[in-house]
Amino acid sequence: MSNPVPQFRSRIPRLAEVAVERARLTVVPRRRTRAARVPFVALVTIVLLGGVVGLLLFNTSMQQASFAATALEGQADTLAARQQALQMDLDRLRNPQRIADKAQRLGMIQAGNPAFVQLGTGEVSGQPSAGDPAVPFRIWPSITKPAALNPRPHVVTVPPEGTLPDAQNGNRSGNQTGNQTGNQTSNSGDTGDGKPAHGTASGKNRQNQQSHQPQNQNQR
Amino acid sequence: MGFVVIAMALSVFGARLVQLQGLDPNSYAEMAAAEGLVEVDLPAARGDILDRNGEPLADSVAGLMVVADPQMTADRAPELAKFLYKRLHVDYASTLAKLREQGSRFEYIARRVPSTRATQVVDAAAEAGFKGLDTRRDPLRDYPAGDVAANLVGFMGTDEPLAGLERTFDEQLAGTDGSAKYEVGGGNRIPLGDNTVTEPVDGQDLHTTIDLDLQWYTQRVLRQTVESSRAESGFAVVMDTRTGELLAIADDPTFDSNAPTESPKADLGSRAMQDVYEPGSVEKVLTLSSLIDLGEVTPRTRIQVPSQLDDGGTHPIHDWFSHGTIRLTLAGVIAKSSNIGTVLASKRFEDGQLRSYLESFGLGRRTDIGVRGETPGILPDDSLWTPQTQDRIAFGQSLSVNAVQMAAAVNTIANDGVRISPSLIEGSATTEDGAVVGTDHATKHRVISISAARQTAHMMERVVDPDVGVAPAAAVPGYRVAGKTGTAQRVGAECGCYDGTFTVSFAGFAPADDPRFTIYVVVQNPGNGGGGGSVAGPAFAKIMSYALRRYAVPPTGTPPSRLPVEW
Numbered sequence: 001m002s003n004p005v006p007q008f009r010s011r012i013p014r015l016a017e018v019a020v021e022r023a024r025l026t027v028v029p030r031r032r033t034r035a036a037r038v039p040f041v042a043l044v045t046i047v048l049l050g051g052v053v054g055l056l057l058f059n060t061s062m063q064q065a066s067f068a069a070t071a072l073e074g075q076a077d078t079l080a081a082r083q084q085a086l087q088m089d090l091d092r093l094r095n096p097q098r099i100a101d102k103a104q105r106l107g108m109i110q111a112g113n114p115a116f117v118q119l120g121t122g123e124v125s126g127q128p129s130a131g132d133p134a135v136p137f138r139i140w141p142s143i144t145k146p147a148a149l150n151p152r153p154h155v156v157t158v159p160p161e162g163t164l165p166d167a168q169n170g171n172r173s174g175n176q177t178g179n180q181t182g183n184q185t186s187n188s189g190d191t192g193d194g195k196p197a198h199g200t201a202s203g204k205n206r207q208n209q210q211s212h213q214p215q216n217q218n219q220r
Numbered sequence: 221m222g223f224v225v226i227a228m229a230l231s232v233f234g235a236r237l238v239q240l241q242g243l244d245p246n247s248y249a250e251m252a253a254a255e256g257l258v259e260v261d262l263p264a265a266r267g268d269i270l271d272r273n274g275e276p277l278a279d280s281v282a283g284l285m286v287v288a289d290p291q292m293t294a295d296r297a298p299e300l301a302k303f304l305y306k307r308l309h310v311d312y313a314s315t316l317a318k319l320r321e322q323g324s325r326f327e328y329i330a331r332r333v334p335s336t337r338a339t340q341v342v343d344a345a346a347e348a349g350f351k352g353l354d355t356r357r358d359p360l361r362d363y364p365a366g367d368v369a370a371n372l373v374g375f376m377g378t379d380e381p382l383a384g385l386e387r388t389f390d391e392q393l394a395g396t397d398g399s400a401k402y403e404v405g406g407g408n409r410i411p412l413g414d415n416t417v418t419e420p421v422d423g424q425d426l427h428t429t430i431d432l433d434l435q436w437y438t439q440r441v442l443r444q445t446v447e448s449s450r451a452e453s454g455f456a457v458v459m460d461t462r463t464g465e466l467l468a469i470a471d472d473p474t475f476d477s478n479a480p481t482e483s484p485k486a487d488l489g490s491r492a493m494q495d496v497y498e499p500g501s502v503e504k505v506l507t508l509s510s511l512i513d514l515g516e517v518t519p520r521t522r523i524q525v526p527s528q529l530d531d532g533g534t535h536p537i538h539d540w541f542s543h544g545t546i547r548l549t550l551a552g553v554i555a556k557s558s559n560i561g562t563v564l565a566s567k568r569f570e571d572g573q574l575r576s577y578l579e580s581f582g583l584g585r586r587t588d589i590g591v592r593g594e595t596p597g598i599l600p601d602d603s604l605w606t607p608q609t610q611d612r613i614a615f616g617q618s619l620s621v622n623a624v625q626m627a628a629a630v631n632t633i634a635n636d637g638v639r640i641s642p643s644l645i646e647g648s649a650t651t652e653d654g655a656v657v658g659t660d661h662a663t664k665h666r667v668i669s670i671s672a673a674r675q676t677a678h679m680m681e682r683v684v685d686p687d688v689g690v691a692p693a694a695a696v697p698g699y700r701v702a703g704k705t706g707t708a709q710r711v712g713a714e715c716g717c718y719d720g721t722f723t724v725s726f727a728g729f730a731p732a733d734d735p736r737f738t739i740y741v742v743v744q745n746p747g748n749g750g751g752g753g754s755v756a757g758p759a760f761a762k763i764m765s766y767a768l769r770r771y772a773v774p775p776t777g778t779p780p781s782r783l784p785v786e787w
Binding site: 059062063065066067069070077078080081082084085087088091092094095096097100111113114115116118125126127128129137138139141142 | 275276279280281282334335336337339362364365366368408409410411412432433436437440443444447696697698699765769772774775777
């Protein structure tokens, strides 16, 4: 296999001596070339500038993100608070007391006894009854006046007309009946005072009674 | 010349440099850091208290307090006070005084305002040109249902829970606050600055076995009962027979958890757990079911009941109705609620038997369902247990209970003789004392045999019978109801003796042959002279009817008990 190649080589020099001579390899003299500085400097500058600007942009965008985060956090807080407030409203609207109140205002009453229908057999069990509107279901506490605003009545008995001379005595007996309904202290104090005006003449019974009432009120 | 000036200036700078860097550099560094450093609390959300269907009995809402700086508000105080009165519904006069407070720079205007509203109001004030208003964080606890279950749930004080479940389970509900520390510039977080965050741990919800709607209905029926009988107070317990879960514990008078200070302090606890009282005749079913369990008697046992019974004590025992010698069966003793008949039957107990039965029914021991201040009741000690004491205990005197305890005891008969410990907490929760409570820890044990329980239930059905029983008003039409009335003398707080007032009650369950609910209604000192059958009975019937309707429990359709009451 190696034979054909030497034969081929030996034949060629003879045919093109000059060309072969020219084609022979010689050492190339060293050529000093200078790489262009401008692109390199430009590149470095670009890298540097790019880095600085990029960093700046990155920082700026992080700042922007921070602003956005703060704004969004605030928004989230507001929305969460709103959701909670609405939930609270909803829970209050669902309060059984409120629903019962609304229902009663619409004229609804408590249900009576139910009946049950067995779907399989069609059998009805239970004693169904309609609700009874005559039996009120009170959902609000009954209002009772505080004792301080609800004093016992004062009873002042006026002696019958004509019983004269001792109007003071008449007064006293009248007050004693009054005592039975209560407010003993103020009534007894009333007679105890023994104001001269009380013991005056006959026709002044009515006036007498009038003078009692403001006095009682003062002593309350 | 110029050189000298420059040298002087530089030496001044140099001296300042030495002062800053050489003498005390750290404090300056700290001051610089503190300038932009913010530390904020991250509040943990307080857990909700929920009913069995997840409806909130108590929930937390982000709230704010509105505060004012009087130095800035004093000038336009009247206008601002009017504005705040309109928008925040605060009191005009006191707000005006606060806005004008001399020498103060901080006044609370309104506290616990839902944050959306507070922000709106403060923004609107700023827009209207008012200065000096600000908001601060102030978490808000809301009780949407107001007074519903308030006696159980309790309420919050300014900073900490003060009563009820809120306080007992505070550790679970409160959670742990977190905190965040970061640097800010112009109100925004500096991205690469110091930043440490401790995340808050939110509180966990507390699930109760209460049914909000049933609880509401029970409370309203109870209030109507207490008001119309002019009673002092009342309480009612609704219990699921099979699981021992408490569906409602109502108290009256009650209070609004949103405004606890408006009610007297005495109304803020749970009377159903804290009131200790003598159960009266309701206890007879425990005595007689124990006797049946021992095989000593049957519902048809014949008893000759004299008009009074001298048991060797100072006072002979009477019945609530005067009679000559009558002949009652044991069922009749229950139906007519005869003290004498019960005492005569209880003579068949041997020493100590009644006490151990009552102990097994759960009397004299706390139910520990997680409600604060529960009374254990009083079951006299063995050493104090004389025959005379036993006679009285047999019909419900000389021993004391709390309402949940008694409901659980009656529920034992409803539940075929097995006592299930009552529970108020769904799942499991730890109280502040470290006790674990809840449905996960419910225990059951047999007290009396199935047959004894069923026979007792049969006897109790006769109580609501319109012909032979004492409490026809407790009947629920269409259903078989078993129950027992109680009218007990009350022991006055001062004298320690019976003070002439009464505790009237009704305990029962339905449907009698397959019970689903046990309901116990107690009314203290009714002013209309009513007894257990006429006061507590109708309330029982209303609540039972509602519960059966609500849970769609059909009537069993079996014929009711026809046990003879006389012979």
